[in-house]
Amino acid sequence: MIDVVDLHKSFGDHEVLKGITTTIHEGEKVVVIGPSGSGKSTFLRCLNCMEDPTSGSIIFEGEDIANIHVDINRHREKIGMVFQQFNLFNNKTVLDNVMLAPYCLGKKKLGKMKKDPSYTGPKTKKELNAHCEEEARRLLRRVGLEEKASAYPSTLSGGQKQRVAIARALAMNPKVMLFDEPTSALDPEMVGEVLDVMKELAASGMTMVVVTHEMGFAREVGTRVLFIDEGVIAEENTPQEFFANPQTERLKTFLSKVL
């Protein structure tokens, strides 16, 4: 699904990623762990080119999206992203947060409808709006927040914000979902509700890449764990092997600190 080939990323003189090669297969739940500042977020953000890689390629659906000549916006629609700080659109209601992107995309397609005989979606803006709203409400129900549809983000708790953020990402029907420490900014009592949503998402077969410090989640949900240290994948394995039989000294030290 995503092929990462010899990915390098530098900020000025500071080389953060020093050659990462891995493949994320369909349906996999890849958990990324590692010490602070090791480049986990940078790796994740390179996957949808929020950071432009310095060199190397990211092959998504047969196209190298690291190439700046590729329409990155079209690909980002298919790669959902959830941030540590939620980043809900503050000027939009919860419902609008979820339906804004699909609605705008739908409107674009509507405009091209006459040229494209294979178009089967809604025929008018009104139909499109109704369609997107229904879909958004379904997603809000899925994350347990349907009654908050008309609230503004500033009135929600952290856990609720993050669940809305997940719904917003899902609204584009992404092929893969990226999570950057989705529970790190939450009060402890809210971590559970967000992890539950992510577990449900995992069970539904979604391909996921999750940077997290929640080792329990890594064990329970992950199908593969990557240990990123000093800009390279220092070790990777199935969760069982990864935690039971760490191979490298560095991972052993790291696990002894966090477990």
Added chain:
Amino acid sequence: MLTDFSLKWDKFIVNFIDKGGYKQVVDGLENTILVAVVGLVIGMLIGVVIAVISVMPKYPILPYAIQNRFDRFLDRFPKKPLLRVVSFYYFFYAIMWILQRIPFILQKICSLYVALFRGTPVMVQLLMGYFVLLPSMGLKVTAVQASMLIFGLNSGAYVSEIMRGGINSVDAGQLEAARAVGFSYSASMIKIVVPQAIKNILPTLGNEFIALIKETSIIGYAGALDLVYAFKQIGTSTYEYTVPYIVLSVIYIALVVVITIGLKIMERWLAKSDRRR
């Protein structure tokens, strides 16, 4: 002293009401408000555009579709240097080079514009624009129209700085989140960042409007009939300036008070739509 003032007052009333001086005052009030409002609207439009340009990414880049077309087009040219020269390869390459740097070029133009309009008094801009530049371009406009234009251009320079502060005050995560769901840079700015920025700077824009109302008092120098001009004429026709200028000041104070109250109401209303709903 008191009888002296009441004499002056009577003189003013005669001129203001009986001789129809109020008509000029009403026209002047209308022009004052018109120039300030239209000036602010033009200023906001210019300000938003300049602010967005000045926060654009600076590295050379073209929209992928245009870049791709250029690449395919340039690929068809011969590879030998001499043939490239005669086939205008370098000409098209230069066009691409310039297009890629349009944001950078626009930024330079904008900062020149801002420096120009902030570096000269608005009075000079008005006289220069109305008596020199507009006529030399062959444009026939009234003094009021010229004033609207000049005050719009002038406040555009100030609003752009306010607006840039507003855009920078919006958390970078907002733009990131919009890009992450597939919005282009410009769509993200228009739909998510700029509305929040405008909301953040509304109080400051209100102050700009109040300043503008008062600054327009110079448009009489271009021959436009504004409040000041109207009262000055009343004074001239009676050789008595005390009362006209006092009434003039009171009208300005009343205008500013009304605007201030309007702003307070708007702020409270915005704060409400932010919190509970």
